[in-house]
Amino acid sequence: MQMAAPIINQNVREDYLPGAGDFFALLKPRVMSLVIFTAFIGLVMAPGDIHPVIAFTAILCIAVGAGASGCLNMWYEADLDARMKRTANRPIPSGRMDPQTALHFGVALSTASVLLMGLMVNMVAAALLLMTILFYVVVYTIWLKRRTSMNIVIGGAAGAFPPMIAWAAVTGGVSLESVVLFGIIFMWTPPHFWSLSLFACKDYKAAGIPMLPVVAGEGVTRKQILIYTLLMVPVTMLPWIMGFAGPVYAITAAVSGAIFIWLSISLARNKDIKTAKKTFFYSIFYLFILFAVMGGEIIIGRMI
Amino acid sequence: MPLHEEHKKRAGRNYALAGVLLGMVALFFVVTLVKYGVM
Numbered sequence: 528m529q530m531a532a533p534i535i536n537q538n539v540r541e542d543y544l545p546g547a548g549d550f551f552a553l554l555k556p557r558v559m560s561l562v563i564f565t566a567f568i569g570l571v572m573a574p575g576d577i578h579p580v581i582a583f584t585a586i587l588c589i590a591v592g593a594g595a596s597g598c599l600n601m602w603y604e605a606d607l608d609a610r611m612k613r614t615a616n617r618p619i620p621s622g623r624m625d626p627q628t629a630l631h632f633g634v635a636l637s638t639a640s641v642l643l644m645g646l647m648v649n650m651v652a653a654a655l656l657l658m659t660i661l662f663y664v665v666v667y668t669i670w671l672k673r674r675t676s677m678n679i680v681i682g683g684a685a686g687a688f689p690p691m692i693a694w695a696a697v698t699g700g701v702s703l704e705s706v707v708l709f710g711i712i713f714m715w716t717p718p719h720f721w722s723l724s725l726f727a728c729k730d731y732k733a734a735g736i737p738m739l740p741v742v743a744g745e746g747v748t749r750k751q752i753l754i755y756t757l758l759m760v761p762v763t764m765l766p767w768i769m770g771f772a773g774p775v776y777a778i779t780a781a782v783s784g785a786i787f788i789w790l791s792i793s794l795a796r797n798k799d800i801k802t803a804k805k806t807f808f809y810s811i812f813y814l815f816i817l818f819a820v821m822g823g824e825i826i827i828g829r830m831i
Numbered sequence: 832m833p834l835h836e837e838h839k840k841r842a843g844r845n846y847a848l849a850g851v852l853l854g855m856v857a858l859f860f861v862v863t864l865v866k867y868g869v870m
Contacts, residue, residue: 546840547847580865584858647862 554594569690683716
């Protein structure tokens with residue numbers, strides 16, 4: 528597949544001054560909210576105590592770092608965004624913001640978040656945050672996204688790091704439990720994005736992004752969603768098997784995982800957009816419920 | 832863009848920046864107190 532070159536000179540609107548809302552939109556607030564949520568659960572799950580102010584600072588740094596990554600992603604992908612209906616109205620492709628401003632904003636926020644994490648929380652968390660930002664921007668956005676249909680499988684690691692960073696903020700290190708939290712989100716990412724790409728296939732095709740349905744076809748994508756879901760569900764059981772999540776979590780993970788598998792099977796059988804959309808929205812609910820129950824059970828357990 | 836609208840937007844941006852800076856000052860202050868064991 529031919530690679531699309533990133534836009535260097537953008538037709539910036541002369542009659543428009545970007546406002547605070549445009550800068551906020553660069554941070555991908557919806558993605559950021561999921562990052563904050565999973566990081567918060569990582570913080571709750573980690574053994575040990577953390578002062579609430581330091582915990583707040585850690586979450587703030589993770590949120591700003593995630594926002595900065597989103598901003599740098601939008602800066603690099605402005606040419607692709609302009610060709611997709613879903614993203615054409617973002618600040619850079621719509622001409623509301625100069626790409627250079629977005630680049631400066633993203634770099635400033637990345638630097639600030641990592642420095643703040645290092646100075647106020649600990650160096651391990653800061654190193655992980657820096658690695659996450661670089662992974663998302665360099666490995667996923669610049670290197671993989673335009674080159675391979677496996678972009679989301681490898682690049683998905685960036686979105687899986689937040690609970691691990693939060694864990695490191697509490698314990699000062701990385702442990703097997705935090706790797707399991709990483710593993711859950713890592714395995715969840717391909718079925719989530721591939722079900723999205725099934726109904727946004729035209730957009731991706733128009734932009735020249737080699738997403739799996741564009742390169743290998745919808746049938747292969749549906750099969751891959753099922754395979755990854757089957758692999759993901761046992762990983763979601765690990766927190767309970769390893770003893771750091773309770774029985775309520777185990778039941779939730781088993782039941783919601785079974786529903787996810789059932790949806791993936793029906794997605795592999797029914798070749799309609801409706802099931803793809805259903806799977807996509809269920810995947811968001813699924814991750815939310817898994818982490819909410821995992822953290823909720825620990826919080827309630829500590830209160831009793 | 833009409834001048835009054837531009838001024839309004841600039842003011843919005845400046846207030847947002849002022850809020851962020853004030854928040855940072857407060858955060859640095861509180862974290863320092865925590866690190867020194869005052870809180």
